[in-house]
Amino acid sequence: MKHSFLNMLRAGLFFEVSILKNNKGLLFTLLARPYLVLLMLYFLYQQLQAETSPKDLVLLSLTVTGSIDVLWDIAGRGIILRMHGILPYYTVVPEGLLLSLTITFLPKYLLENLLKTLVFLPLLVIYLDLLSALEYVAGVFFLLILGLLPLIGLSMLLAGLTLMAKEESPWLDWITPIILLASGAIYPLSVLPPWLQAISRLLPTTYIVEAADTLTQHLDTGGFFTSVIVAMMILSIGYNIVSASLAKRAEEKLLVRGI
Amino acid sequence: MGRARAVIWLHAIRARRYLLSMISNSLTDTLWIVTLLLGFVLSGKTQLLAENLLGLIAWTIISNSAWMISGWVDYLGVLGLIEEHEARGTSVFLVLTGRIIPLLLSSGITSTITLIIFRVAGAEIAIHYPIHVLLTLMLLVVQSAVYGLLLGTLALKTGIPGYMFDIASLAFLGLALMPINEERLSQIIFVPLLGPLLAAKLAGQQPLDSHLLFLLFLSTLLQIPILLVVIKKVSRDIQKTGIKIIGEL
Numbered sequence: 001m002k003h004s005f006l007n008m009l010r011a012g013l014f015f016e017v018s019i020l021k022n023n024k025g026l027l028f029t030l031l032a033r034p035y036l037v038l039l040m041l042y043f044l045y046q047q048l049q050a051e052t053s054p055k056d057l058v059l060l061s062l063t064v065t066g067s068i069d070v071l072w073d074i075a076g077r078g079i080i081l082r083m084h085g086i087l088p089y090y091t092v093v094p095e096g097l098l099l100s101l102t103i104t105f106l107p108k109y110l111l112e113n114l115l116k117t118l119v120f121l122p123l124l125v126i127y128l129d130l131l132s133a134l135e136y137v138a139g140v141f142f143l144l145i146l147g148l149l150p151l152i153g154l155s156m157l158l159a160g161l162t163l164m165a166k167e168e169s170p171w172l173d174w175i176t177p178i179i180l181l182a183s184g185a186i187y188p189l190s191v192l193p194p195w196l197q198a199i200s201r202l203l204p205t206t207y208i209v210e211a212a213d214t215l216t217q218h219l220d221t222g223g224f225f226t227s228v229i230v231a232m233m234i235l236s237i238g239y240n241i242v243s244a245s246l247a248k249r250a251e252e253k254l255l256v257r258g259i
Numbered sequence: 260m261g262r263a264r265a266v267i268w269l270h271a272i273r274a275r276r277y278l279l280s281m282i283s284n285s286l287t288d289t290l291w292i293v294t295l296l297l298g299f300v301l302s303g304k305t306q307l308l309a310e311n312l313l314g315l316i317a318w319t320i321i322s323n324s325a326w327m328i329s330g331w332v333d334y335l336g337v338l339g340l341i342e343e344h345e346a347r348g349t350s351v352f353l354v355l356t357g358r359i360i361p362l363l364l365s366s367g368i369t370s371t372i373t374l375i376i377f378r379v380a381g382a383e384i385a386i387h388y389p390i391h392v393l394l395t396l397m398l399l400v401v402q403s404a405v406y407g408l409l410l411g412t413l414a415l416k417t418g419i420p421g422y423m424f425d426i427a428s429l430a431f432l433g434l435a436l437m438p439i440n441e442e443r444l445s446q447i448i449f450v451p452l453l454g455p456l457l458a459a460k461l462a463g464q465q466p467l468d469s470h471l472l473f474l475l476f477l478s479t480l481l482q483i484p485i486l487l488v489v490i491k492k493v494s495r496d497i498q499k500t501g502i503k504i505i506g507e508l
Binding site for chain 2: 023025026029033036037039040041042043044047048049050080083084165167168169170171172173174176177178180181186187191192
């Protein structure tokens with residue numbers, strides 16, 4: 001089983017590297033996308049006359065693109081594999097269809113987010129010295145990996161439901177803006193209504209956003225980070241157990257009904 | 260004419276078959292619009308709500324044209340239907356043009372849900388010059404279709420997934436929020452997409468000068484022959500060298 005997981009990770013990495021290596025245009029658009037999200041956020045905050053630093057905007061751009069990708073890509077890949085006629089092969093993988101789709105997606109997420117984070121390095125170097133910029137980039141990348149954990153189960157469930165519905169695109173991706181809003185990723189939690197603040201405490205992503213804020217503000221944070229990560233991990237495990245078991249049920253139904 | 264009718268029928272029937280995807284897409288757009296506009300409510304700038312709402316609704320037309328027209332080329336490519344259409348004498352670009360149907364439906368659903376949400380929340384959303392808004396939105400639909408089809412031709416030629424080209428629509432999202440007045444509009448009226456987008460935004464607040472409307476109409480008209488030339492060239496290339504599309508999501 002362990003060997004099989006590794007093979008799937010390797011296959012996912014090989015696929016992603018091959019795609020990017022052989023398609024320079026795709027690589028370029030991939031790297032340009034975070035900058036355009038940053039531009040959009042810059043215009044928004046300028047209109048709102050809200051104070052933001054380039055670091056805030058970089059972090060927010062990566063959070064937005066990262067969370068959209070994770071909820072979209074796994075289900076999206078399921079659809080495209082079905083169109084290619086390859087999806088039935090995934091059903092005979094011992095780990096199961098949805099888990100295989102998720103595991104083979106992980107290298108893509110990690111590699112793309114690493115590239116997207118690194119692409120901001122030249123911008124950050126204008127405002128920070130090189131070492132601080134590198135530290136910041138490493139910190140943000142770490143948070144993006146952590147941020148992925150609670151969304152894995154949800155993405156699997158989304159993929160299962162999308163495949164069951166026999167739709168042409170993932171049909172639950174509207175969860176993304178809700179999660180981002182309720183996590184305080186777009187506006188500070190303090191300005192949100194109390195009921196939304198209460199919900200935000202149940203979302204693991206809220207803790208990621210709080211940790212990211214702390215990273216941006218350069219606070220002395222050793223203990224804080226540890227407690228945030230622990231809280232986040234507990235919630236992530238809870239979320240993933242629930243959503244993975246729902247995804248498993250969805251997969252069983254999917255296999256009975258046919259893909 | 261028979262082919263055009265078949266394309267309309269195809270997209271109408273697909274819109275019904277994939278209704279869930281379309282509603283989901285509209286709901287996602289709605290939630291992004293509400294999230295962005297919430298910033299104006301939270302910062303006490305409610306007077307800017309109506310004009311920005313219109314700007315963002317106009318933006319969904321641009322965004323959906325990239326996603327629903329050029330992104331959909333991937334779908335055709337993966338299924339091997341591009342060659343199939345060409346072999347049967349139906350231009351793939353005619354099929355793509357038909358995607359205006361789901362585009363309009365999706366943006367229509369988004370606008371309706373967004374307006375309902377803000378009405379229910381008690382926000383005053385007044386559109387003062389609906390005829391001007393409608394005119395500018397119609398021109399925006401034409402320019403967006405041109406944009407989507409141009410991106411589609413790029414996807415066919417380069418192998419970059421069509422949806423990846425929608426990166427520019429993210430920048431348009433920011434630009435949709437920029438303040439606009441008649442003077443500034445006259446400076447950017449010829450900028451594709453941005454001209455009609457901001458014209459629609461302004462038309463919600465004040466009547467547009469007929470001179471500006473004429474320029475907007477002219478700029479839209481000028482884009483069509485450019486598109487036709489590009490389509491002709493790409494169609495010829497496809498017949499000679501085949502497509503490069505990979506359809507990777």
